[in-house]
Amino acid sequence: MSSPPPVSIVEAPGNEELPKTLSRAKKMVLLAIFCLAQFLDSFNTSALFSAIPSLEISLNIAESQSAWIISAFQLTFASFLLISGRISDVYSPKAAFISGVAGLGVISLGAGFADNKIVILTLRALIGISAAMTIPSALTLLVKVFPDPLEQARAIGVFGGCGAVANGAIFVEYASWHWVFWFVAIVALPVALGCIFVIPPQPKPLDHFESQGSKFKRLDIVGVVMLTIALILFVFAVTSGSANGWGTAMVLAPLVISILLIGGFIYWETLLPANKAAIPPRTWFYKNFSVLFATALLPYFWWNAVYTILITLWQNIYHWPVISSVIHMFPIGVLAFAMSFTGSLSRVLSPKWIILAGLGFLVIATTLIAVGGGPNQYWPFIFPAFVIGSAGSMLIFTHANIAIFQAAPPSMAGTVGAIFNGALQFGSAIGLAAMSSIQTSVEDKHGGSEEYSGRAAAFWFLLAVVCVEAFAVLVFYRTGSDHLPQTPDAPASECLEK
Template sequence: MSELEKSAPNVYVRPVLGSTRKAFMLAIFCFAEFMDAFIASALFPAINQMNSALKLGTNESTWIFAAYSATFAAFLLISGRIADIYGSKWCFLVGAALVGIFSLGCGFCDNKVALFVLRAMSGIGAAMTVPSGLSLIVEWFPDPVEQNRGIAFFGGAGAIGNVLGVVIGGFCVQWASWRWTFWVTTCMGVPIALITIPLVPASAPRPNKPSLRRLDLGGVSLITASIILFIFAVTSGSATGWGQAKVIAPLIISVFLASIDPHMAALPPRVWFYPNVPILAALGLIPFFWWVALFYSFMPLFEADYHWSAVSTSVHMLPAGTFSILVAGIASKLVEYVNPKWTILGGLTLDIIATFLLPFANSRERYWSYIFPAFAIGTMGNMIVYTNANIAIFMNTPPEIAGIVGAVFNCALQGAIALGVAILASIASSENAKQIAKGREPGYKGIADGFWFVLAFLLVEAIALLVFYRIPKASAGDEEKAASSASTVAVEVPEKKAQADGVS
C-alpha cells in the first residue's frame, strides 16, 4: 500500500492517461455506438430476403425491428443504474459481448420465433453499452472541451452506423445473404469486449457500497415491463388495428405499471428537476425518428417501385447519413460559443426545411431536386440536434448520475424508432386503404402524409424548445458535485505510478 493510501484511506488515485490511450478508448466507445446503430439499419435491405427465408408476413416483419428496439429502450434505465452503481467498464464490455454472441445466433436462425427472441436479447446487450459508454466518456474526459467533443463523436458514430449499416447490409444481401448482416455485427461486438478489458481502467469507487437494494430490482422491473408493453401495443396497433383488446390492454397496463414504482430508485424524480432535462429528453425523440422515417419510407419505394438493386438503393440513401459526418466535429464546438438552445433550434430549422421537401418527392426524377437536398440538409440539422441535446443534458446534470441521464436520453431515441415505425405504418396503411377503395393505386400519398406528420411533430418540438428551455445563470448540480467530492477525493497520478503502488 502506498504512503498516500495509508494517510488517506478514502483517497482514490486516478491514473493520468496518455492522449494515445484516451484516443483508443474513445474509438472503442464510438465503435460500440456504431455497432448498436448498424445492427438495426443493416436489416432494412435484408427484409425481403428474410421474409422469404423465414416465411414472415408483412405484419410479422415489423417485429424484427420492434423486438430489438423494445428491449433496447426498456433496459436502458436498468443499464444506467448498473453503470452508476457497479461501475461502467464491466457493464460496457458485457453488453458488447452479448450483442456479438446473440447476433451470431441470429445469423443461424431458421425459425422466426427464435429470431425474434435473439433480436430481443441483442437489444439488452446494446442497452448495456450506451449509458456505460457515455458514463465512461464523462469520467475519463473531464475537461469540458474534450468531453463535449467525445459526446459529439459518440453521437456521430451512431449516425454513421445508421447509414453505413444500410450500405453494408445492401452489399451483404446482393453478394452473400441476409445472415451476414448479423455475422458482421458479431465481428464487431466480441473484439470490442476483449479490447475493453486491458484498455479501459477501473472506474472510481462509488461513494456508497453497491447492493441489490440500491439497484431497486422491483422498480426497474416495473419500468422495463411498462416500456416493453407500450412498444408492443403501438407496434401491434400499427399492424393489426388499434381497436383490438391485445392493443388496448397492454397500453393501459403499461401506463399503470409506470406509475407504481414504489421507491422511484429506477428513475429518481430528481433527474427531472435539473434544468431543461425534460425538454432535452423530449428532443431525444427527434433524431432517430427522422432517420427511420427516411429508411422506412424510401427503401421499399426504391426497391419495389423504382426497381433499384439493394446496393443501388443503399447508395442512394448515403446522403441521409454521410452529411452528418461533415457537421459532427463542428456541432460539438458550437456549445463553446453559442448556448445549446440556439444551436438546437438551428438544427430543428434545417430539419423542418428538409422535411417540407419530402412530401413532394413523388418520383425517381425528383431524386436530385427534392430527395437529395432533403437528405443532405436534414441529416446535418439532425446531427446538430442530436449532438447539442446530448451535450446539454450532461452539462445540466452532475457526473454521478451520468449513466441514468444517458439512459433517459437514449430511451427517447430508441423508443422513437418503434413509435416512428408504428405511426408511419398506420398513416400509410390507412391512406393506401382509402386509395384502393376508390379503385386507385396507392402511390406516394401514404408516404407523403407520413412526412406531413413528421413536419408537424418538428414544429411542435421547436415551439416547445422556445417556450420551455431556460438558459441557466450558473452550472447545474454544483452543490451535488461538491458533496460527492467530499466523500471520495480523487487524486490524479501518472498511470505507471498508480500501478506501481498497487492501485487499480
C-alpha cells in the same frame, strides 16, 4: 463579473476519479472503442432494413411478421436501458460495457446460423438487451475519460455520429443476411477481450465500503422491473397498433396496463430516498432536463421515418436494387457523421439556438420530402432534403446530448444516458407507428401503396411534430444555465448509508 469555469466531471463532488495521466493517444483509443460499440448497436438495426425482403423468403414469414425482426431488437434495447444505466452508476461501468459487447458478439454469432423465425426473433431480443448494456456504460466511461467540458462535448458528438454511418447493405447484396450477424460477432468478440486490458481499472468510489446488499437495494429493482414491463408493453402496443388496428384487445390491453404501470412507477419513486430511486423525481426539475428529453424524441424518429418509408418505396414500388437504394441514402450518413464534430459549438453558443437551427433545417427538409417523392425527383427534392435534414437531426442529437449531461450531476451519467437513449428509441417507435397508421389510412382512400399520397401525408404529420418541438424549445429552454458549472452531486451524507 464573468461566470465561473465549468466544473470538470472528475472534479465534481462525490464522483469517482479516473487516473488523470491518461495520454491523448489512450483517450483516442478508448473513444474509438466506445464509438465502435455505438456503431454495432446501430448496425444491428439499419443493416437488417435492407435485408427484410430476403429474410421474408428465407424464413418463410409474412410482411407483417417481418417488422418484428426490427421491433424485437428495439423493444428490448429501449426497455433495458434504465437497468443498464443503474448498473453502470451503482456498480462498474467497465464490467457492464464489456459484458454488453461480449454478449452482442456471442448472440450474434448464434443468430448467424439460425434459420427459424422464432429463434431469430428470440435472439434479436437478446441482442437488444446486450446492446442496452453498452450505451449507458460507454457514456459513463466517456465522460470520465474526457473530463474537460470542451473535449467531452466533442467526444459525445463523435460518439453519436458513429451510429449514423452504420449500414450492412453490402452483405445483403453480395453475400447473405447471415453475414450481418457474423460481422457483428467478428468485430465485437475481439473488442470485448481487448477492453479488459485497455479500459482503465475503475477507482473505488466514496461508497466502496458499502455492502453488496445495500448496493443491490440502490438498483431499485421494484421500480426498474415495473418500468421495464411498462415500456415493453407500451412499445409492443404502439408497434402492433398500426398493423393490427388500434381498437383490438391485443393493442388496447397492453397499452392500458403500461400506462397504469408507468403511473405506479412514478408514485413508487416518490416513496424512496433519492439515492435509492432509479429516476428520482427531482431529475425532471434539473435545468432544461425535461425539454431536452422531449427534444430527444425527434432525431431517430426523423432518420428512421425517412429510411423506412423511402427504402420500401424505392425497392417495392420503383424496383430499385438493394445496393442502389442504399447508395441513394448515403447523404444521410455522410452529413450526420460530419455534423457530429460540431460538439465544440456548444461551448460558444447556447445549445438552444443550435437545436433551433437544427429544427429549422428539419422543417425545410421534411417539406421537400413531402412534396417530392416521385422516381425522377430524387435530385431536385430528396437529395437536398437528405443533406439539410440529416445535418439538422445531427445538430439536435449532438447538442441535446451534450446539454442533458450538463444538466444532471456526474454521478447519474449512466442513468441520464439511459433516459436520453430511451427517449431516442421511444420517439422513433411511437412516431413510426403513427406515421404508418396515417399512411395506411390515406392509401386506402387515395390510390393505394402505388401512389405517394399516403407517404406524403405521413411526412406532413412529421413536419407538424417538428414544429411542435421547435415551439417547445423556443418557449421552455432557459439559457441562463448555459456554460455554468454542472449540477453538483448530492453531498456524500445523502448518498451513503451509515
